Amino acid sequence: MSQDDQDALDGLEMTGSQTVGPFFRIGLEPLFLPVVAGPEVRGEHITMRGRVLDGDGQPVPDAVIETWQADADGHYADPASAPTPGAGTGFTGFGRAPTDDEGRFSLATILPGRVAGPDGALQAPHLVALVFMRGLLRHLVTRVYFPAGPGLADDPVLALVPAERRATLIARPVAGEPGVFEWDIHLQGADETVFFDA
Amino acid sequence: MAHDPQSVGLPGLRRPSAGAQPEYLYPPYASSIKRAPTRPLILLPHTLAEVTGPVFGYDALGPTDNDLTRQHSEEPLGERIFVSGRVLDVYNRPVRRALIEIWQANSAGRYHHKGDTHNAPLDPNFTGYGRVLTDDEGRYAFTTIKPGAYPWGNHHNAWRPQHIHFSLFGAGILSRLVTQMYFPGDPLLRDDAIYQSIRDECARERLIARFDWPTTIPMTGLGYTFDIVLRGRDATPMEQ
Numbered sequence: 554m555s556q557d558d559q560d561a562l563d564g565l566e567m568t569g570s571q572t573v574g575p576f577f578r579i580g581l582e583p584l585f586l587p588v589v590a591g592p593e594v595r596g597e598h599i600t601m602r603g604r605v606l607d608g609d610g611q612p613v614p615d616a617v618i619e620t621w622q623a624d625a626d627g628h629y630a631d632p633a634s635a636p637t638p639g640a641g642t643g644f645t646g647f648g649r650a651p652t653d654d655e656g657r658f659s660l661a662t663i664l665p666g667r668v669a670g671p672d673g674a675l676q677a678p679h680l681v682a683l684v685f686m687r688g689l690l691r692h693l694v695t696r697v698y699f700p701a702g703p704g705l706a707d708d709p710v711l712a713l714v715p716a717e718r719r720a721t722l723i724a725r726p727v728a729g730e731p732g733v734f735e736w737d738i739h740l741q742g743a744d745e746t747v748f749f750d751a
Numbered sequence: 752m753a754h755d756p757q758s759v760g761l762p763g764l765r766r767p768s769a770g771a772q773p774e775y776l777y778p779p780y781a782s783s784i785k786r787a788p789t790r791p792l793i794l795l796p797h798t799l800a801e802v803t804g805p806v807f808g809y810d811a812l813g814p815t816d817n818d819l820t821r822q823h824s825e826e827p828l829g830e831r832i833f834v835s836g837r838v839l840d841v842y843n844r845p846v847r848r849a850l851i852e853i854w855q856a857n858s859a860g861r862y863h864h865k866g867d868t869h870n871a872p873l874d875p876n877f878t879g880y881g882r883v884l885t886d887d888e889g890r891y892a893f894t895t896i897k898p899g900a901y902p903w904g905n906h907h908n909a910w911r912p913q914h915i916h917f918s919l920f921g922a923g924i925l926s927r928l929v930t931q932m933y934f935p936g937d938p939l940l941r942d943d944a945i946y947q948s949i950r951d952e953c954a955r956e957r958l959i960a961r962f963d964w965p966t967t968i969p970m971t972g973l974g975y976t977f978d979i980v981l982r983g984r985d986a987t988p989m990e991q
Contacts, residue, residue: 564765564841564842564843565839565840565841565842565843565980566767566768566771566841566953566954566957566980567767567771567772567841567928567980567981567982568928568930568957568958568979568980568981569771569772569773569930569949569954569955569957569958570772570773570928570929570930571773571916571929571930571931571945571946571948571958572780572782572929572931572945573916573918573929574916575864575866575867576854576856576862576864576866576867576916577854577916577918578864579854579855579862579863579864579878579879579880580852580853580854580879580880580881580916580918581852581854581918583852583880583882584811584852607785607786608784608785608786608789609785611785613786615866619927621800621803621804621805621924622800623800629799629800629803630805630806631803631804631805631806631923632806633802633803633922633923633984634799634803645805645806646805647804647805668798668799668800669798669799670796670798670799671796671798676798676800679800681800681801681924683924683927685929686786687782687786688780688782688783688784688785688786688787689775689783689786689787690773690774690775690777690780690783690945690948691772691773691775692927692929693775693788694795694925696800709796709798710795710796710798713793713794713795713796714793718790740785740786740787740788741785741786741787741788741789745788745789745790746788747790747793748788748790748792748793749792749793749794749795750792750793750794750795751795751797751801751925
């Protein structure tokens with residue numbers, strides 16, 4: 554057996570994570586994508602905005618949020634999701650937005666469709682969200698769902714979350730602003746957002 | 752942590768070994784105290800949402816994105832270096848078209864960022880930003896200058912060792928990795944709270960680039976190699 558074959562069996566250890574630090578803007582700003590879906594993308598256009606707050610309830614002005622989602626039909630723009638990749642619709646599904654001095658972020662996108670979950674059951678529409686900042690040696694992984702979204706009551710991932718904490722993963726509609734949702738990320742505290750061991 | 756994804760019939764991605772990744776809360780790194788989650792994490796099954804991820808093409812890159820010494824009218828000050836390596840997944844397969852984004856301080860230890868108040872000079876010929884996509888063998892290469900060490904406020908007389916920040920996208924959103932590459936023989940590594948946050952010594956040392964003769968160019972600059980291992984998708988077919 555060659556060394557490569559042996560390594561494939563044994564596997565390699567993932568490289569260790571390190572914080573993005575306070576100056577990530579230099580490297581990550583060229584790919585800031587706060588507009589995930591332009592007007593040409595088919596679907597229900599929405600804004601997902603919110604604040605990132607630390608353990609003292611203070612806004613985090615140096616975080617960056619990344620999101621990953623399906624298109625309106627529930628397809629991902631990744632050839633690996635064949636036979637029904639969403640590529641070609643002009644929608645990449647990837648967003649990246651920094652927080653501002655008040656800890657606010659905003660992403661313009663579309664409401665994702667439903668995608669298959671365990672055992673073929675459909676998941677409720679959601680975005681996968683990654684959170685990076687100084688102070689986080691590894692990024693956080695979470696999800697944000699939509700209020701009154703189809704399948705919310707029996708979403709297989711939400712079902713793993715203690716009932717009293719599920720609300721931290723569900724965005725709020727904003728009165729008087731159709732299509733706008735708010736979702737705050739609380740790093741700590743009574744309303745600490747649910748984060749996943751992914 | 753009751754739910755094992757394997758036990759509920761999901762395609763599982765291998766999870767990291769204990770100590771090979773930092774914990775969220777690491778008190779010697781002061782900034783982690785108010786920003787690390789305090790509640791137990793919920794074990795996430797790996798559904799289609801987690802095993803897919805963004806795909807990037809060469810059209811995303813500019814012509815000098817991989818050469819940080821050629822982005823301005825003159826060359827930056829400092830020691831020119833060549834950083835190259837391979838991006839592999841945990842199954843020892845090359846990660847093709849992995850997007851790598853890097854950023855770093857200039858040779859004086861100062862970032863081109865309004866938040867950096869270190870009283871070292873800025874270099875008008877150095878931004879400290881680079882991007883590259885790996886080739887079919889997972890290889891990448893950057894030309895840059897060796898970043899300087901710089902002080903920070905973590906504790907009295909705290910200094911960051913020389914480092915380059917790396918951000919990577921592999922196969923699937925869960926392969927996302929942000930890390931830092933360090934340099935061999937740096938005496939500041941011993942007391943650096945960020946580097947030391949990785950408990951396993953072998954895992955820590957894999958963040959240190961190796962000096963490399965073959966990529967050292969005569970009369971031009973030193974070569975360093977830094978290989979990176981991403982999580983990658985499971986070798987078994989994805990569940991639909």
